[in-house]
Amino acid sequence: MYKVKKKETFIPSSNGKDKLHVIVWEPQGEIRAILQISHGMIELIDRYDEFARYLAAKGFVVAGNDHLGHGLTAANMDELGYMNAYDASKAIVADLHRVTRSLKKAYKGVPFFLMGHSMGSFMARRYMSDYGWDPKYPSPYTEGSSVDGFICMGTGSMPExxxxxxxxxxxxxxxxxxxxxxxxxxxxxxxxxxxxxxxxxxxxxxxxxxxxxxxxxxxxxxxxxxxxxxxxxQFSFTLKGYETLFNTLHYIQEDRNIAKIPKNVPVLFVSGDRDPVGHYGRDVLKLYELYHKRVSHNVACYLYEDCRHEILNELCRDKVFDDIDKWLETRLADIKG
Structure with a gap:
């Protein structure tokens, strides 16, 4: 188990106005892989500190940014819940990709994993359509992809x-x-x-x-x-925030955008079966079936009994941490052959 160094910085947002607050949890030892986290609605990346330290101690660089209108990326408290961009859904995902590129420059040649929770899972699903293949940073481990594994947590869907x-x-x-x-x-x-x-x-x-x-x-x-x-x-979303949420859901549910997700990426769905965002597991199972049919044959789904929305803050979180770690370790073993 390695000691963990927590580093915070700010980088320019794709909107040309804001500075993204970025946290990196870095293992003080062998770096085995990168896990980038896309946080949920009305929260911030620092809430993942416990989970990030758990994985960083095992050799994973864990990183993420506060989205536009969230956390320390928001210029002040009045800006919380307001996404300052014309197409804010596109901008938030472009920001995620900016962080990805900075991580891949800093930690060259190691496998890259993406994880999104709740609204952050919607953004991560869009990321997989828009940037799952990045010709500047192709994965040496996963053919036709720049992502070596995708974890979709606390996700859901909405009928058109x-x-x-x-x-x-x-x-x-x-x-x-x-x-x-x-x-x-x-x-x-x-x-x-x-x-x-x-x-x-x-x-x-x-x-x-x-x-x-x-x-x-x-x-x-x-x-x-x-x-x-x-x-x-504990702030409220602005109308711009809800517009961003609706636009993202519409985008990720379109067939043409699902078709853009690289076909060889292993996918893990994680949710509680008492999570209302995923309609108590029903949406999650439908997405599992959809991704298995349209995206990858390597798709897993972990539904935790009686657990609610924030699975990393649930009573069963120790098991969830361990299960995600085992899934990542299995993927790393597959990569090494």
Whole structure:
């Protein structure tokens, strides 16, 4: 097990305005591979510190950036939830690719893995369409690809008719308030049902209630409380933010974009079966079948019983860490032949 050095820096965003906050967890020993993480909606890359240190101690360089409108990439608290780019979905994914190239320049010749969680999994799925093949950095290990393995965590999908309804409501709100408006209606449409399946466990003034409105995130109350208490995780998306989310979902669900994903990349889907983002495992299994049919024969799916959205912050996280590590180790063994 290696000691881990945590390094933070800022690099220019593809939008030409913001500076991306980037964290690299570097093993102080043999570097065996790179894992780049694309974080989720209304959070930041530093929340992956425990998981990153776990893998870095085993020889993985783990890195990621705060997306536009998130974490320390946002210029100030007022910019949280606002993605400052005309096509923000494209810009966020281009930012991920900028980080990839900087990592591949710094750590030459080692296998490269990509992991995305929640909204970050949507961005990572777009990345696989747009940059899964980068002719400047082809993988020496995976034919026709620049990525040696893809982990899709806490992901989901949305029917096209639902996207169209969401876009219609969004455009109506934008016409009245502008793209920087933080809409309670959009927030209810996006998250309103997520806590519905959570049991009531707390007594307040003689009434049994749900402990928090974020309990759908994890069964671990300490992790939920840490999330609720973090001001960088408790802002509301602007209408521009929801537009970015809808545009990304539409893009990654189009057949022509799925067809652009390199065909030889091993894929791992990871989710809790009580995660509302993946419709309690149903969407995840459908995506597993889709990717097995359209993308790669080397596709695995780990669904964790009774676990909620943030699988890396769940009560079963030690097992999840170990399972992901084993999947990565198997892939590295395949690469070495």
């Amino acid at each position: 008719y639902m996207l169209q309804i969401g876009r219609l409501v969004l455009e109506l709100e934008k016409s009245q308030h502008g793209e920087r408006y933080r809409s309670t209606l959009m927030e209810v449409l996006a998250f309103g049902t997520y806590n519905r399946g959570i049991p009531k466990t707390t007594i307040v003034d003689g009434e049994v209630r749900k402990r928090t409105n974020k309990d759908w995130v994890s069964r671990d109350p300490k992790r939920v409380d840490a999330y609720v208490d973090d001001p960088l995780c």
